[in-house]
Each structure stands twice: as structure tokens, then as C-alpha cells.
Amino acid sequence: MSDASHWSVFLNAALVNNFVLAYFLGLCPFFGVSARLETAVRMGGAVSFVMLVASVCAYLINLLLDAVNAPYLKIISYILVIASTVQLVEMLMRKLSPTTFRAMGIYLPLITTNCAILGLALFQTNRGYGFTQAIAYALGAGIGFALALVLMAGVREKLDLANVPNLVKGTAAALIVAGILSMGFMGFAGLGR
């Protein structure tokens, strides 16, 4: 059980070691969905929810696998749980908000391959977080991911209206913006210690 305080775990995941901008996790949806602010917000919400569920499940799976001494099943169990959770979210979204479901398109099932969620599960077990710490971690990571996504979307929407050379348009510009955002987030270093 790690003895980091809940608040520092939360802040760390959201800002100091932001999943996208510091750990490079969740980049595919980050570049794919951040073109429009609205989809970015929805994606951020969906990912946060999946992260929360995945975090709890990872904690329980870890307990179970340690009890039966089968650590080698971790990777495969985590990813299967994540895939199922995403299926669940898909079904729920289709029922509750069909417009959102259509707007998100292919990116919703792609949450399964979102490294951020598996990364969350793996980091959390490596650092030995307890149950409440894991929840704080998932909340922080989800909010941090959503924040990075929304910031990115805002900047990209503005960039679309600006005079960007053809060569740089698209992914290259997005990468440079991401690099600058990442530098900005480095300013949070030391917060919450």
C-alpha cells in the first residue's frame, strides 16, 4: 500500500504527470478527436468513466490474481475487462444519447485500445495503490485527460482559422501544439507534495 496522500495522487495524475502530455498515453484519440471541442468534451467524459470502472476492476483483479498466484494473467485480464467496459459504455450511450453515439463514431470502440486506460491499470498496480487511492488516481487521470483534450481542441479549432502552411497542417501542427502544451504542464511540477 503506497503512502501517498489521496490529494497528491489526484493532482499528480491530473496535472503534474498528465497522462497524455507527460506519459504519452492516449495519443490516438487525443489526435483523432481533438479537432472539435464538442467531441473532445464527450470523449473526455467517456474515457473518464471507463477509467473509473477499469481502475476498480483492476484493483479487484489484482487481489484475485495475487491470491491464486497467477500474475502472468494480469495483462490479458485487464484488457478483457477494459474491452467489456467499453462495450457497456457503447450500449449505454446508444440508448441514452444516440446523437453523441453517432458523433463519436469509430472513436468510441477505439477507447479499448486507448493506452491511457490500460496504462492506468498497470501503473496503479505497480505503485501498489490501495482502493481509495486507485479511485483518486482514476479520477485525476480522467480529468487530466479530458483537460488536455479540451485544451488541445480549443487550440486546434483556432488553428483551423489561421494561416498555417500546407506542409504543417494536420498532424504535424497537432504534434507541435502538444509539445508546447506539454512544456506548459511541466510548470505544475512539485504541486501537491
Add this chain to the structure above:
Amino acid sequence: MLGQEVKTTDEFVKGLWRENPVFIQVLGLCPALAVSNTAINALTMGLATTFVLLMSAISVSSLRSFIPREARIVSFICIIASFVTVVDYLIQAISFELARSLGAFIALIVVNCLILGRAEAFASKNTLGRSVLDALGMGVGFTVALLWIGVVREILGSGSLFGVALFPDTFQAWTIMVLPSGGFFAMAMWLLLVNWLNERAAEAEKREQEATP
């Protein structure tokens, strides 16, 4: 592409440049940037990913008539996750130091969109031979792309290459290059170069076509 007889060797070559996973398809970015802060990490990650690509391509292609459509994704994920677990333990057995420096990112190969993408788009629909070539091509292309980024980041950011110091002590390393921002910038640099080269090639082709009636 469809309707033409695709040369067998083309399946391998296309992964190197024309359909390079990192720079053209923009897949598998997470590991490309995360572990490319030194050249040896980039190389190991590339080789590990190629291994998983190859083994899953072999498995998926061999079993493709056995897996029904609805169970595709789950089966692919199972297979990929197993081989990632295998490569994780193999790396730990081979070199403890490498395993420590790569940490959880080996496990993250499982969510490398490249592998699932190739399994779904190619290996599940093609013969074993072609799938192997495709996997190898993509894997090598991925490794090379990773190495490009890693070499630049290590030389500029640590003044060394594969751990061997290149410059005298007075060299002021650009530490930003080994930090996350540097990863984004290095990749942007290479992407710009690739885009520019591709644009020039496309323009040259267009001029050729216009010249010959």
C-alpha cells in the same frame, strides 16, 4: 491497389515507407514517443512490437477460418495480449536492466493500435505467407521510425548514442528533447520531412504524367 496483382515482396516493402505505421498511418504513437528517449529503448520496443506483430499475424492468419466474425476483436485481443505477456517475460529473462528501463510500456504494446489494426485489416483476410511479410514490413517500418525519433532525442538530449557519449563534457544537452515535449517535437520534425518528401514525389509524378500524353 485492388484489382492489381500485388507483388509478394511489396507486402513487406510497403510497411517501410509508403504505409509506414508511425509517419503515414499515424498509429502506435504512444510507444513511439514514450520510450524513444534513448536509442536502445527505441530499438528494444521496436523489436518487441515486431515480435508481437509477427506472432499474432501468424496466429490470426492460421486461425482465420476458425474465428467467426462476431468473435473477431475479442479473439484478436486475447491472442495479442498473450504474446505481449510472452515478450514481457522474455525481456525480463534476457536483460533485467532493459526490463526496468522500459517498465510498463512493454505491457502497453497490447494497446498499440498498429497490431490490432493489422490483424483486423490484413492478417484475418490473407494467407499466412502474405500476413507474415506484412507483419515483418510493418514491424521493421515501426522499429526504424522509432529509431529515428530515438536517435535524435538521445543525441540532442543526452549527447550520447546507445549509451556511448559522443561529445565532450562541455556539450550542453538539450534536455527538453528527452522530456515529453521533445518527443512531440522530434516526431513533428520527422513528420514534416516525410510530408515534404512525399509532396515532392507526388508533384514529380504529376509533372511526369502531364508531360507524357
Add this chain to the structure above:
Amino acid sequence: MNIPGPIQQPPTSAWSMYRAIVGIGAMCALLIVIVYQTTADRIRENQERFLAAAVSQILPAAQTTIAVVQTEDGRLEEAVETPALPVFLGYNADGELVGAVVTAQGMGYQDNIRVLYAYSFELDAIVGFKVLDSKETPGLGDKIEKEPHFLANFEALDATLTPDGDALLHPIVTVKQGQKLQPWQLDGITGATITSEAIGNILNDSANTWAPVLEKNSHAFAIREISEEQ
């Protein structure tokens, strides 16, 4: 982006779904277990070799070591299986207790840092230090691993206990580079404040947990019979 809808195919039978999923699941499980069993010994050897090398590096006087754990009533007993953060007692060739080696971990700037430190019963101080696992920033935070002036902190980092022996008399604390005045202070690294402070916290917490228990039980473990099989 227009994604074409799926081509209509005859629905697959439940049996073919079942056998595919179960078959693949079984094959995958078999593969994982085989590789795990084959590599488990080699991996454990690697880990032990690494740890043994680290221990002998920071406590050279120790010829043999035993792993110990704390019991609930504050005593030491020999470990039956290696815990996640092993603690060792080191003995020289004559079987005399020469020191203890403790593993500690805590959050650094980037990720968890795991360190190993040697505790001397004679000097009541930390006399050796080695970083086992660190993902700190290359060129900045990773200076804790090699930089001579930082490692000089551990020639004798004071860890004296309070008179009742329950805690450190002076908490180990990190100070700015060049401002170390007291033997229980850690001279930090400029440009790597967070990492340096993390090391200070890690050592302080760990020493507070282990030094009292080690001191109280040092007599019970003072001499150890060296068996011929070693």
C-alpha cells in the same frame, strides 16, 4: 468520415462462436503458462543477482545476508519468503553482524523510486546508498544515481535515535545544494529539487520505520552460525 456498414452475412452458429472463444482462450492460457514457467527461474535469478550485487556494493563488509521482516510486536524474525521491499542483515566471515540493508520506495518526480541503503549499527548512520529503480528525468533527476557530491551524503548520514529508541532524533531532510550543515541533512541537487527531496522523504520514512526495530533487535541477531553449505 464515411465508414461503410457491415456486409450482411449469415448469422454464425453459437457452437462456432463458443469453440472459437474457448479454443483461443485455452491456447492463449497454455502459451502464457508455458512461457511463465520456463522463464520464472531465470527471472528470479536475475533479480537475486542484481540485488546481491547491489547489497555487496553498499555493504562490502557483509559476506552473507539473511532477509528479515518485522513482526507486529516490533521484533525481527527471519523472512520465510522474500517480501516486496526486502530488508537484510549482513554478517562478515566470522558471523558477526556488520550492518543492515533496507529497501525503500516512494514517489519521485516522474514515478516510484526504489532505493537500497545500508545502516550501520556502530555509527547509527546510513553508510551506503544505491538507486535500484528510477524513472527520473535523464540529466536532472537521475543525478541521484551517480553524481559524486550527492553520493557523498551517504558516507555517514546521521540516523541516531531518540533516547527511548522509537524514532529518529533528527528527521532526515533535504536542503539546497551547498547548504548542508548537519550530518542528518541531505545536500540536494540543483535543478532536481523534487527528486532530491523525494529521496530525503523516502529515507526519512524508511529509517523511522526500520532503525528503531533494527537497533532493538540487534543483540538477538548479533552472531550467526555460518553453516558449511553457504
